[in-house]
Amino acid sequence: MNDSRRAQHVRRRRSVHPGGGSATVAGRLVDTSTPVLIVKLGRYPLHHGGVGAIRSLGRLGVPVFAITEDRFTPAAVSRYLSGHVPWPTTGLEDPQALVDGLLRIGRDIGRPAVLLPTDDEAAVLLAERADDLAGAFLYPRAADPGLARRVADKYGLHELCQKHEVPDADAVCPRSPAEVEDFARTARFPVVAKNREPFGRLRAPAVGSTTVVESPDQLLRLAARWPDDPGVLLQEYLPREHAEDWIVHGYLGSTSTPEVLFTGVKVRSWPPHAGITTSAVVVDNAELAALAADFAAQIGYRGILDLDWRYDRRDGRYKLLDFNPRVGAQFRLFETRGGVDVVRAQYLDLTGQPVPAGEQVEGRRFVAENFDLPARLGYGRQPRTLPPLPRRRAGTELAWFARDDLRPWLAMGARMVPVIVRRLLDTGRRRLAVRREAAAPSTRDLTQAL
Numbered sequence: 001m002n003d004s005r006r007a008q009h010v011r012r013r014r015s016v017h018p019g020g021g022s023a024t025v026a027g028r029l030v031d032t033s034t035p036v037l038i039v040k041l042g043r044y045p046l047h048h049g050g051v052g053a054i055r056s057l058g059r060l061g062v063p064v065f066a067i068t069e070d071r072f073t074p075a076a077v078s079r080y081l082s083g084h085v086p087w088p089t090t091g092l093e094d095p096q097a098l099v100d101g102l103l104r105i106g107r108d109i110g111r112p113a114v115l116l117p118t119d120d121e122a123a124v125l126l127a128e129r130a131d132d133l134a135g136a137f138l139y140p141r142a143a144d145p146g147l148a149r150r151v152a153d154k155y156g157l158h159e160l161c162q163k164h165e166v167p168d169a170d171a172v173c174p175r176s177p178a179e180v181e182d183f184a185r186t187a188r189f190p191v192v193a194k195n196r197e198p199f200g201r202l203r204a205p206a207v208g209s210t211t212v213v214e215s216p217d218q219l220l221r222l223a224a225r226w227p228d229d230p231g232v233l234l235q236e237y238l239p240r241e242h243a244e245d246w247i248v249h250g251y252l253g254s255t256s257t258p259e260v261l262f263t264g265v266k267v268r269s270w271p272p273h274a275g276i277t278t279s280a281v282v283v284d285n286a287e288l289a290a291l292a293a294d295f296a297a298q299i300g301y302r303g304i305l306d307l308d309w310r311y312d313r314r315d316g317r318y319k320l321l322d323f324n325p326r327v328g329a330q331f332r333l334f335e336t337r338g339g340v341d342v343v344r345a346q347y348l349d350l351t352g353q354p355v356p357a358g359e360q361v362e363g364r365r366f367v368a369e370n371f372d373l374p375a376r377l378g379y380g381r382q383p384r385t386l387p388p389l390p391r392r393r394a395g396t397e398l399a400w401f402a403r404d405d406l407r408p409w410l411a412m413g414a415r416m417v418p419v420i421v422r423r424l425l426d427t428g429r430r431r432l433a434v435r436r437e438a439a440a441p442s443t444r445d446l447t448q449a450l
Contacts, residue, residue: 010065010108012083023060025348026338026356030060034351035082035113037105037137038066038075041091041098041121042202045073046415048368048399049329050118051408053343054078056332059404062347065109074400074408074415083109091121091202099129106136114350115139116304116327116343120152120198123303123326138350140252140303147301151323153197154233164298166291167317169310170236180223183234184216192235192274193222206232210274238319240273240384244311246318247280248292249334251304251345251355256297259355260345262334263288265387266308270371272379277330278372281389282364288318295320304342306331313385332397333366363390368399370416374424 023032036057038050050066051074058064058080068076069088076084085105089098106113115137117123126133127148130141142148150156154171161168173196174180193211195201206226213219219234226232250261267279292307306328308321327343335341336358340348345355400409 010083010085010105011071013081021061025060025344026336026340026358028354028356030348030353031351032057032061033063034138034347035063035065035109035111036347037102037109037113037115038064039102039115039117039122039126040067040119041089041125042119043069043088043090044119045069045075046370046412046419047075047118047329048412049327049331050075051078051400052329052332053116053118053327054080055402055405056341056343057347058082060344065105065113067105072411074411077407077411079405079407091119091199095125095129098125099132102133103136106133113137114347116346118327118329120148120324120326121202123324124149124152124198127325140254140346140350142256142302143300147299148303148325149198151299151301151325154194154235154322155196157320157323158233160299161295161320164295166295167319169238169319169321172234174232174234175229177223177226177228180219180226180230184219187216187234188236189216189219190214190237191219192237193219194233194235196231196233200231204231206230209271212237212274235321238310238312240382242313242385244313244385244387245269246285246288246309246311247277247328247330247333248288248307248309249305249328249331249342250292250296251342251349252296252302253349253355254302256300256302258293258296259349260334260336260340260342260358261289261293262342262360263292264333265389267386268372268375268379270368270375270378272375272382273384276368276371277328277366278368278375280330280333280366282334282360282362282394283387283389284360284362291318301325304331304346311387330366330368330399332399333364334360335364337361361394363392363394365393365396366399367396370400370412 022029038053054064063082065083066075067087068084070086115126117126126139128145155173158171191213193207193213195205245266247264247266250258253259263285264280264282266277269275270278304327306324309318310321311318331342338356338358340356348355400412
C-alpha cells in the first residue's frame with residue numbers, strides 16, 4: 001500500500017472544546033479557532049511532549065489533532081484532543097509520500113492548521129517541504145530550508161558552532177573503519193558516541209542511544225558492527241563531576257528574535273546523564289539566554305528550539321551539545337507568568353496575534369514520573385554537581401498525571417511496565433560488561449589490537 005494511503009482519515013472525537021473560539025492569555029483575549037496538527041514520524045507512543053502540547057492548547061479551546069501510532073496511545077485518549085489520525089510511520093518512507101499523507105490529513109481537517117513536530121525527522125521534513133505544505137498548513141519558515149537538518153545533524157551543529165565561535169565539545173565524524181581505528185589510538189577516553197543525523201539513526205543506528213564509551217577496546221568492539229560510513233559522532237566527554245547540565249527552550253519569530261526564551265537546569269535524566277529529562281527546574285540564567293539567542297539569530301533560525309548545554313567548570317564556559325529544531329518533551333517546565341509556553345507562543349505568532357511578553361516562572365519544576373524513579377536509582381551516589389537552585393518552589397508540572405485529563409496517565413501506565421523492565425535489564429547488562437572489562441587483565445596492547 002502507498003505510504004500516503006496509510007494515513008487514515010481524521011477520527012474526530014468529542015473533546016472539551018471541539019470548535020475553537022476565544023480564550024484569555026496573559027490578560028488578553030486571543031482567537032483560538034485555528035486548528036493544530038501534531039506531527040510525528042517513527043514509533044514512540046509514550047511521548048509526554050505531545051500530550052503536553054495537546055493539553056496546553058486544548059485548555060485554551062484550540063482544536064488539536066494528532067498523528068498517533070494507534071487509537072490507544074496516551075495522546076489519542078486525551079480529553080483535549082479533537083481528533084487523531086492512526087498513521088504508524090517509520091520515518092523511512094519516501095518524503096513525497098509523507099507530504100501527500102499530510103496534505104490528505106489537511107483536507108480532512110478542512111482549514112489551514114498550525115503544524116507542531118515532536119521529533120527531529122518531522123521537523124526536517126516540514127522545513128524542507130514547506131512550499132508543498134504552505135496552502136494547507138502554517139509553519140515557521142527560515143530563509144534556509146536546510147537549516148533544520150543541519151542543526152539536527154550532530155556534526156553539522158559542530159561545524160556551525162565552530163563557524164560562529166560558540167563553545168561546544170570537540171567532535172569527529174569518522175567515515176571509515178580506518179578512521180575509527182586512528183581515533184582510538186589517539187583519543188582521550190571516555191568519549192561520547194551519538195548517532196549523527198536524523199533519518200540515519202532510524203535507518204542504521206550506530207548506537208541505540210547516546211553512549212559513553214569508556215575505552216579504546218570498547219569503541220573497537222562497537223565499531224566492528226558498523227558499516228563503512230557509520231553515521232556516528234564521537235564527541236569529547238565532559239566529566240559530570242565538573243559539569244552542570246542546562247536546557248534552553250524558546251520560540252523565535254520571523255526576525256529570528258525570541259518571542260519567549262527560557263533557561264533551566266536538568267537535574268536527572270534516563271538513562272542517567274545521557275537520556276531524556278526526568279527532572280528539571282527553572283533557573284534564570286541571563287548569560288546562557290543571551291548566548292543561545294545570539295547563536296540562533298546568527299544562523300537565522302526560526303521556530304521552536306530545544307537546546308542542551310553543559311557548563312564546564314574547568315574553563316567556565318557553556319558548551320552546546322544538542323540543538324533540537326522542534327518542541328522538547330519537557331517543554332511544559334517553562335512558561336511565563338502570563339501562562340505562555342513555547343507551543344502557545346508559536347500558535348499566537350503563526351495566527352497573526354501578538355505574543356504577550358513576560359518573565360519565566362522561576363523555581364517551577366518538571367518531573368516525568370514514569371522514568372524519574374529508575375533515574376533516581378540509576379544515579380545512586382554517583383558524583384555530580386548542580387548549580388544553586390531556587391529555594392522557593394513555584395509548582396511542579398508532571399509529564400503524565402493531570403486531574404483534568406486522567407486517561408493519558410492511565411494509558412501510559414498500561415504500556416510502561418514492560419518498557420521499564422527492559423531498560424533496567426539493559427542498564428544492568430551494560431554496567432556488568434563495563435565491570436568485567438575493567439577487571440579483566442590486558443593480554444595485548446592497543447597497537448596489537450588494531
